[in-house]
Amino acid sequence: MLREDVTDAIRSAVFDELAAVGYGRMSIEGIARRAGVGKAAVYRRWRSKLPLVLDTVSAVAVQGMPAPDTGSLLGDVRLLLEVTARALRHPVASQIIPDLLAEAARNPEIAAALQTALRDTQRGISAAVVRKAVERGELAAGTDADLSLDLIAGPLYWRLAVIRSPLPKGYLDSLAAATVTALKAAGAAR
Amino acid sequence: MLREDVTDAIRSAVFDELAAVGYGRMSIEGIARRAGVGKAAVYRRWRSKLPLVLDTVSAVAVQGMPAPDTGSLLGDVRLLLEVTARALRHPVASQIIPDLLAEAARNPEIAAALQTALRDTQRGISAAVVRKAVERGELAAGTDADLSLDLIAGPLYWRLAVIRSPLPKGYLDSLAAATVTALKAAGAAR
């Protein structure tokens, strides 16, 4: 019977190691060292680095974020941006996510794992927000779901994970307002 | 006298190696092998991996992109998106840029190099586009330059470098129209 506390220590060490050195440089030796664990304890659970990371990442993704439902498109977008910003501010997340996304361009299995862990979740939430706005008459019926996700998620991800600049006071409000306007324009354009 | 063809072969190999394995796994041994060159030829030019990459990246960034000037905000944004999309479609670029950006979160020297190579350039172009639109009366005078860059660059980078989905026909047109609307809203909000 594998000890759960050891499993947890390893999973936690994977996150720290991913954040510290990235997937490329990550080593099982380093993870075991960081977790205070023998290498055998790791190999007893996962065959290699890839399944270890895939499993650890998938385990986190299960925590599905519920779609916001504030009654207005602006409110939903504002809340969605707020939650996303909070997630992307965690130093560990903002290190690991871009790192794994870059690695996904090279590794189809990582790409698939991130697809279901991040992309599908966000796409679903974004689609739900748009759908409800259409029902309320705030957006045109044909509003493109993919373009909507790009408009909602793109600027904030760019700001927090690419440029890595801080968010000035009131930034999320301005961004939410601009995004809602963009969504309306995107629906009207077709 | 160092031979220039050898220097070029090394620089080219750096790009291929960065795209193939990423900065973390990149090795001077691998670069020399790929370039068909002795390791000494590399060490004769650069002291280690970091200056090699910094120098190679900086060399590319010199090719400054001119700010678009089509006479209308929509035209400028549309052209800017087109040029950016073309750049981000190059497989090598779309592999290297996210990889180095992720590494930049760990390495201040890489961060500084990318700052001047990418960020400052884009920021300048975006600011010029916004400034001209303000002069034409298309945007309010106080339109925030940082938010504008986020709105212009974010969705397309998200789409091409994060999600990595193809651009449907007419996507750039819809995106440009939505972005222009967002920019106008961003200016009016303050």
Added chain:
DNA sequence: ACACGACGAGACGGATCCGTTCCGTCGTGT
């Protein structure tokens, strides 16, 4: 109370890379 087995530690042979040093060759500048 006892046995099973997971545990941390670490040694192992093999692999890869580091940065340096030595060759013998070949291109270049004067």
Added chain:
DNA sequence: ACACGACGGAACGGATCCGTCTCGTCGTGT
């Protein structure tokens, strides 16, 4: 024409990691 030096190749000791395999210890289930 000649010498200087950069070249590709290869080897070097040292370092790190791989994946496996031993230890002796210690926790757990029955």
